[in-house]
Amino acid sequence: MPHIIDPSHSSPNVIGSSAGSDRKVPAGGSESEGALRILIVEDDRDTREWIDGGLYEEGYVTHAVADGRAGLALAVQGAFDGIVVDRKLPGLDGISFIRAVRNADVQSRIIMLTALCETHQRIEGLDAGADDYLGKPFSMAELVARLRALSRRPALNRESPLLEWGPLVLDPTRHSASCRGERLELTPTEFRLLDILMRHAGNVVTRSMLLEQVWHFHFSPRTSVVETHMSRLRSKVRDAGGASFIETVRGYGYRLQLPTGPA
Amino acid sequence: MPHIIDPSHSSPNVIGSSAGSDRKVPAGGSESEGALRILIVEDDRDTREWIDGGLYEEGYVTHAVADGRAGLALAVQGAFDGIVVDRKLPGLDGISFIRAVRNADVQSRIIMLTALCETHQRIEGLDAGADDYLGKPFSMAELVARLRALSRRPALNRESPLLEWGPLVLDPTRHSASCRGERLELTPTEFRLLDILMRHAGNVVTRSMLLEQVWHFHFSPRTSVVETHMSRLRSKVRDAGGASFIETVRGYGYRLQLPTGPA
DNA sequence: CGCAAGTTGAAGGATTTTTTTCATGGAGTT
DNA sequence: AACTCCATGAAAAAAATCCTTCAACTTGCG
Structure with a gap:
């Protein structure tokens, strides 16, 4: 699928530090099966809103923040199923973010977003505790696919996605x-x-x-x-x-x- | 067959004249032009050929020139869907180029390449009429993504999958x-x-x-x-x-x- | 420090595929 | 009929790709 970054999917309120954008599941679902909660930590507004909107349409409950520190606080106490985090972030770097999250013993599945020319960083990210990475630019379909792949694994099993x-x-x-x-x-x-x-x-x-x-x-x-x-x-x-x-x-x-x- | 740029095809003198540019699409005026046509104006040979080859691989029809003036002539009469232009050009500067193109009432989507990290120049470029900019070094994937994003922005000029x-x-x-x-x-x-x-x-x-x-x-x-x-x-x-x-x-x-x- | 093992990219020739040229015959027009 | 335009197959020319070898380089280790 074409790597399209379409900023047109805009979501209403996306927040900087303290608050965030909560979304509801379009179709109702039980706690156990349906609504997977995803935290998005991405500073670029267009990209953040694009991911937010895209995942919302896929039925995820999303929470998007622009700042690493705010994201960390949320990640630790938010019980998210998945976290999508940009490698390059102002304040708290993506890799440090991941490391911090893992140190806090958070089991959420983490996908790191990296620019294409940062192969080195990817490995670093995986070592830090990310479950997978996605090179920018990526298509919504790719992100959703990787998220699905991750969530298919048993909750506590930090087995890497194959x-x-x-x-x-x-x-x-x-x-x-x-x-x-x-x-x-x-x-x-x-x-x-x-x-x-x-x-x-x-x-x-x-x-x-x-x-x-x-x-x-x-x-x-x-x-x-x-x-x-x-x-x-x-x-x-x-x-x-x-x-x-x-x-x-x-x-x-x-x-x-x-x-x-x-x- | 990374297609070679034959200088004789891209030099100004080929342009203005009659040149085989009788682009008379038989009536119907269907907006479905041919493959997307991209003009590349970049003086550095390696970069130019890289972009040219990369876009070719993506299925675009490309025309590449090294000189700003030659590019301008082409841009004005070429009915390009997109123009990729370096900010720093010999002869005619990238920003002046963009300004001139817009003055000629050309609607092509323009992406400006800036080597400098200077936001100043970028803004200047956007003010001059560029639709987007890309900082060097950039990845082919990014360029393609931006081109796709731009080409769908206005009308239904989107590139359908099939x-x-x-x-x-x-x-x-x-x-x-x-x-x-x-x-x-x-x-x-x-x-x-x-x-x-x-x-x-x-x-x-x-x-x-x-x-x-x-x-x-x-x-x-x-x-x-x-x-x-x-x-x-x-x-x-x-x-x-x-x-x-x-x-x-x-x-x-x-x-x-x-x-x-x-x- | 120096060696051994492993990795990498250049070089270059072999191979395969694609593109172009060319010659011929057919079809459509006047 | 004469002429122009087009279709097509064969063969030459040109690319693109494959793949092996080799020297430079890195890394781990004694």
Whole structure:
């Protein structure tokens, strides 16, 4: 799905420090099953309101704040099911925020939002206790999908969310991947490649995106790094599983595609 | 095929004159223009080619120039959907560029690239008529997201996920097309041809338009590239669906036409 | 500190796919 | 009929991609 940031979904009152925006569930639901409570900590107003509105439409009960400290207070006493927090925040940094929340023994599932060129930070975030991360810009669909994935796990089980695609399984927090249960011994670069492919499974990931997200290139080098590593990744996956899932889309990039993949 | 920028295509002298820019879309005035056309005005070669290549991979039709004046000429007569312009340009400054473009009553969405973190310049840019700005370094994903966001802001100029015409379905983001559910294995060029035809479904697409949007030719070469590719595209569609939807309008170009006519 | 093991990206040739050219014959027009 | 425009297949040309090798570099460890 296209990464669209549409600021048009605006929600009424979103607050700075003390208060917040509470939303009700559109359709009624029981305490146990229905309304999942999500805390949003994001300083950029447009983005915050976009997330807020989007999750509201998905049936979540949201609470959005712009400030890290305010968010922390809420997180600790709010019994939220999930927390969406920007890495870069004024006052209290996103990573410090996460660390603080975990120190307070809060079990909420946390998704960290990071700019695309902050791979390093992502790992830091996961180490700090985030359950997953999402690179900006992202689509509402992606966020909802990751939230669902997280909430599917048992409440107290802080098991990391797995990315799965057919026989491929990748664990972002453990930096491990497997195919048909067989462990893939991937180098960091290969891991990142597979990670990106899997997060966009079924869709084309352009060479530019890969160069950008893995190599931080903001120009087009005339090298063939992508091809080289893709080749290595492919052969490892092939050795483990047999089929070649990584399809090349000539002129554009690559795509993870199951032989009998969905339309 | 990260398309190369041939200076002869982007230099000013090609512009003002007759140049193959007879963009006469046959009546109907349907707002559904072809693929979104983006003008890139950026002097740094690496950056320019990076943006150019990246947007190409995303399916945009791009025109890239290094010079502000050349860009201005293009912007004024080019009917671009979006313009990406660097703030710092040799010759004609980015802000002056924007001002000039707006003075010429051009409605294209403009995104200004600013290397400086100086808010001052950004505001100046927005005042001059830019719709948005992006600070360097930025990620391709961000640029694409902003472009998408902008292109849907005004009218219904939104880029719909799927293009459909009778049994033909084309998914721009996945670079895939199908006929009667059967997947069409198209090369990049064929894909672009079909894309343009479908966006103008029912209307004649002139050879000039095709040469310009697919090949970046601003003049009419004597080759028969168009015919050749159209032929191949036709046969592929025929193999998949049976009927031949691509009608040739002798002396003008081609048109996508259902045997039973459009609704 | 120096070695061993592992990782990375450049280089470059092989391979595959795509694009273009070109020649020919057909179709439509005047 | 003469002419122009178009369709098409074959073959040449040009890209794009694959994949292996190699030297530089990093890291962990004795």
